[in-house]
Amino acid sequence: MLRDTKLAETTTLPGLLRHWAQTQPDRLAFREKDLGVWQRFTYRDYYEHAKDFAYGLLALGVEPGDFLAVASENTPEWMFSDLAIQALGGACIGIYPTNPWPELRYILEHSRSRIVVCGDQEQTDKVFDAIKYEGELPHLEKIICVDMKGLKHYPRDMLMSFEEVSELGRSKRAEYGDRFERSIDALTPDDPAIIVYTSGTTGKPKGAMLSHHGLIWGALRLSERHKVDETNWEVLCYLPLCHVAERLCSTVMQLVNGSTVNFAESIDAVGQNLREIAPSGFLGVPRIWEKLQYAVIVRLKDATPLQQKVVARALELGRPIARRRLENGGRFASLRDRLVYALLWLICFRPLQKSMGLDRARTMLCGGASISSDVLEYFWAIGLRVYQVYGMTELSGISHSQYPGHTALGDSGPPLETYDQKIAEDGEILVRSPAVFPGYLRNEEATAAAVVDGWMHTGDVGVIGPDGSIRITDRKKDLIITSGGKNITPSLIENRMKDSIYIREAVLIGERRNYLTALIQVDYETVGKWAQEKGLAYTTFKSLSGLPEVRALIEGEIEKVNREFSRVENVRRFDLLTKELDHDDGEVTATMKVRRAVVESKFKDQIDAMYAA
Known part of the structure; x- marks a missing residue:
């Protein structure tokens, strides 16, 4: 973690990127798999690519306060675009690559984005469909595509390749001089860095504006809770980067800690990529943890009868130990439990962990929805301590997390340091923190309803335990x-x-x-x-x-x-x-x-x- 936490709390995301590029330029920032080989990007590479793209955007007329949207799978170009527009005083808007074109159009139209970066032909087609079927998007000026395969005969009046924009930026370096650095210096922590559109389960999605300060604050507090630094937070980035939890735990935590992010090839390749990378930190939504467990069950069906019996017996002995550990704050309940588990780990659980690619993982989190107690108990039984977390977009990500001493099944842990909580008369959970978002884009009414006297009304109903741990029981509207x-x-x-x-x-x-x-x-x-x-x-x-x-x-x-x-x-x-x-x-x-x-x-x-x- 950046040792000067005061600096981290008063700077911006591009400011953190510049810090690492200047102090440890050769440190590994990204890995991306290309043609079966993991390609490496250092912090110097990260900074220089973002700078080239930023200068290309400047040449296209982008100004402070402009918005850039990204509709793409997770790639280094996603982050180059993100940090480039932020450095220029604008904000980045992520669009889920699974969004159909009407939803993409709504976000582009509502945000008034001037630039959209598309990952490939599929995403580019959605933008052209949005224009074709609903008429022009008056604020949209350029479509920039990373992978131009299949786009040879597309009209080029609006369309450019990512490399063309970057090359344009490189050609402007002499002309623009230190404009990139001066632009970063002009940023303030309270400026919006990203805009995350909510799910829209009960109406049109709302654009939650998240500041540099709020995102960095949340990443620092989460890092402190789990004693994270550059040595124990190498992660696999696989959830869409427009999801606030992935953004916080991958890219923002990366800039706070100077750590490494590995981009998964796809959601279907997560299991394989985990085994190749063996990350030290991992955030999983419940469905991913369920799939990891199920993959073991499927592989065991091809094992020998003896191996199947050994695993079944090990789990039979390990589950009660795990249950007692969870009830005891993560600690072994007795010396006997510790000794039995050590034997089970040597015989069975160590290879199981390795087969999942989680044998080096030290900080494992589960959030996004409720997870089955049976699944959570399974991972604790094989020695993988998965901590449940709670958060929401408007809180800049994670606000509560379990940690040693606070591991009860069904709870999401106490609030992070500097976060306050209380229960309203109707049972709704309220949270107050420096990480609370400044508001919804062009929606003052919704902002006023969400944040009252500094308290974020989460919309979740729950209870607070004696140790401050929160337990969600339902959505207020459900x-x-x-x-x-x-x-x-x-x-x-x-x-x-x-x-x-x-x-x-x-x-x-x-x-x-x-x-x-x-x-x-x-x-x-x-x-x-x-x-x-x-x-x-x-x-x-x-x-x-x-x-x-x-x-x-x-x-x-x-x-x-x-x-x-x-x-x-x-x-x-x-x-x-x-x-x-x-x-x-x-x-x-x-x-x-x-x-x-x-x-x-x-x-x-x-x-x-x-x-x-």
Whole structure:
């Protein structure tokens, strides 16, 4: 971590980049895999590439206060664009590469971005589709594409390659002199650095403006909590960089600590890239942790019977130890537990960790949604201490985190240092911190509703434990009130159903109804493998969901969950979705959060059938 924390708290992200480029220019900043070989970028490379691109933007007429959007998979060019526009006094806006063109258009139009950087032909096509079908975007002046493959015959009046802009910048170095450095010096910590558009689960996405100060503050406090520095925070960057958690834990933590970021080839290659890199730090959303666990289960099926028995027995012994550790703040509950675990680690758990690529990991975090207690317990059992975190875009990322001494299942840990918290009368969690965002872009009304007297109204309902740890129970707007007046917390029941490896998504229905029902999306991968093992034939997601045996399988899983809740909280009926909920169809957001109103509208016939007499 930057030893002069006062400097870090009073500088900007481009200021931190310049610091590392000047003090340790040969330190490794990025790795990106190209044609099977990991290519290296030092902090000098990072700084010089950002400078060239910034000068290219200057030559195109970009001015302080302008916005640049990026629609791309994670690459070094993403970050060169990000730091270049920030250094010029502007802000960067990330657009999920999975966003359909209408959502991309809304963000470009609302933000009034002058430049959009696209990763490839697919993203470039979305911009041209947005213009073709809805008319011009009056503020958009240039489309800059990183990978020009397939774009040879595209009109070039608006389109340039990333390399062309960088080359233009290099040609302007003599003319512009030290303008890049002077521009960085003119920045203030309170200037907006990035704008993150919220998921838009209940309406149009809002552009949350995040300042240099807020992002750096959050990264410093998280680094302090987990004793992170340049030696123990090499990470794999795989979540979209427009996601605030990835931005904080990869690129901002990188600049605060002078550490290394490795760009994953794709979300499907995360497992392989983890094994190649063996990072020392790792942020995973629940789905990633579930996939890592499931990958081990699948590989074990090809192991010898003896190996399978050894692993099964090791987990049988390790899980109770893990449970006691979690209840004991992460510490072994007894000398016997410590000795038994040491033996299990030598025999079984060490190779399991290595097979995941997490044998060198020292700081592992899980955030973004609730994770199954069973999954979390599994990783603790094999010796991987995964700490749950909580945060939101408007808090510049992570605001709460578990750490040794605070590891209770279901909690997200106490607030980071300098963060205050309290519970409002209606149960909503309020947070106050220097990292609270300055407001939504061009939306004063929403800003005033979100931040009152310095307190961020998170929209989450929860409780605070004796040690200050926070436990989220639901979203404030998602509470279900049945026709009998019973308040139901849907996320508790939905998350328990999703603890099943066979259930990918569960949407609880019951607002003003006599009883609860659920729409269930099966997990195509795990249920598909189950069906193959049973000799059941299927060809598509629809045909798999339509199998009577699959319905019986899910019914059994729901019955297990029902036994954990009161009668009024039981799911009386359910139906299986015949398609996967899809971002392109507007049913989920880019971060895979369910848009309940859309789902209830689209599947109204199925819902009505569950309530038919």
